[in-house]
Amino acid sequence: MASLARKNLLEDIPRFLVAQAGIMFAVVLVTVQLGIYRGFLKSTALIVDEAEADLWVSSEDMVYFELTPSLAAENLFEIQGLDGVELAEPLLLPSAQWHSQSGQLSTMKVIGFDPDGELFQPWNIIEGNPEQLDEPFSILIDRTNLRPLDIGGVGEVADINSIPSTVVGLTEGTQSIASSAFAFTSLESALAYSTTAFSTSLSCQSDADGNLSCDRVARRVPQENWADNRQEARTLQASDTVTHVLVRIENSANLEEVRAAIESAIPGARALTGEQVAERTRLYWRDRTGIGFTLGMGAALGVVVGVVIVSQILYSSVSDHIKEFGTLKAMGASDWTLYGVVIEQAMWMAVTGYAPGTALCWFIAQWTASSMGIVVLITPLSSVAVFGITLAMCVGSAFFAIQKVTRVDPAIVFKA
DSSP states (O other), rough: OOHHHHHHSSSSSHHHHHHHHHHHHHHHHHHHHHHHHHHHHHHHHHHHHOOOSEEEEEETTSSSSSOOOOTTTHHHHHHHHHEEEEEEEEEEEEEEEEOOOOEEEEEEEEEEOOOTTTSSOOEEEEEEOGGGGGTTEEEEEEGGTTTTTTTTTTOOOEEETEEEEEEEEEEEEOOOSSSSSEEEHHHHHHHHHOOOOOOEEEEEEEOOOOOOOEEEOOOOOOGGGGGSSSOOOOOTTTTEEEEEEEEEEEEESOHHHHHHHHHSSTTTTEOOOOHHEEEEHHHHHHHSSSSHHHHHHHHHHHHHHHHHHHHHHHHHHHHHHHHHHHHHHHOOOOOOHHHHHHHHHHHHHEEEEHHHHHHHHHHHHHHHHHOOOOOOOOHHHHHHHHHHHHHHHHHHHHHHHHHHHTTGGGGGOOOO
16 A cells, blocks of 8 residues: 555655645745744843853843843942852943944944853853953854944944944854844943943034035944043942842852841842842843744745645545545455555655655855854754644644545446
């Protein structure tokens, strides 16, 4: 019966190719939508995942990693003196405005950290020298942000909150899909960015008829006036604020005891593990935004399209070979034998459509990651899950064709 299933499939090659194209489309749509969804959630907590901290001390009102009230910097110094704490380092996440040399304005999230620290460092540095972050107003940006930020590469200068800043290196795979462009910099530079306003002014011109037109433009600071128009980079003081405090505990210390001691010493603060902060961030984007519903609907539509196409192909195939099925039934073949032929056709369609569809998905994932920084997360486990969905989709589609086989009359063989 296996040969009959393959014969029915390959007898009409154009129809078979149309069916495979439909299944490929469904596989690609489901895989890419699920991959974007999982990649999106992973990217929202990249900073947290890459940190080497045992505990994150943040405001108890933290919504997710980037949306949280600040803590007083004096809390950092208090945490450093607690029993069981080996190391505590601040992380500052001010929002800023980026103004390129050509005048393009963009929003930005500054990641301020200690370049000589141990608990957080930028990763996947593909160009430049990260040691230059010790110099004031030096930054690292992700390679995929070069075009959105209208900048050519390492060595170029642009304004962050009216402070001229130099790109000293490029990273790869460090940008969250959900956030503004990241700029990694020293804590001292981040403090200056957070206390320097970006202003705008009106630029007015008269045309030949004397009509006055005004546009609001960003104010740029002349290089000779840098020192007079910005906050100087300085070390962290007790009167400053930080976004998070990263903590490493001593090997002999108990995590829960240190957590309780920190929360007792710092009113209004909460000490969470990195996994808990990452999970809170991903839950925010999954449950409080429409991203999960939108991508899930796209994947569901892919399955619906696949079911419709496969059902139509299988039903047409059974209709075209109804006499063959009548002959088998007249020879004593059971209904289950006939069902097996149709189901095997569906399984062959699933396998031959899934393989090229998955290969195309891997290509799409590589292209989007390298060119746009969008992570389409495809893992062996998700590939197996999509194959199971594809198989279920095709076998489920066979149900409609099976209904026709069930009602076939053996006498049809003897009709003219």
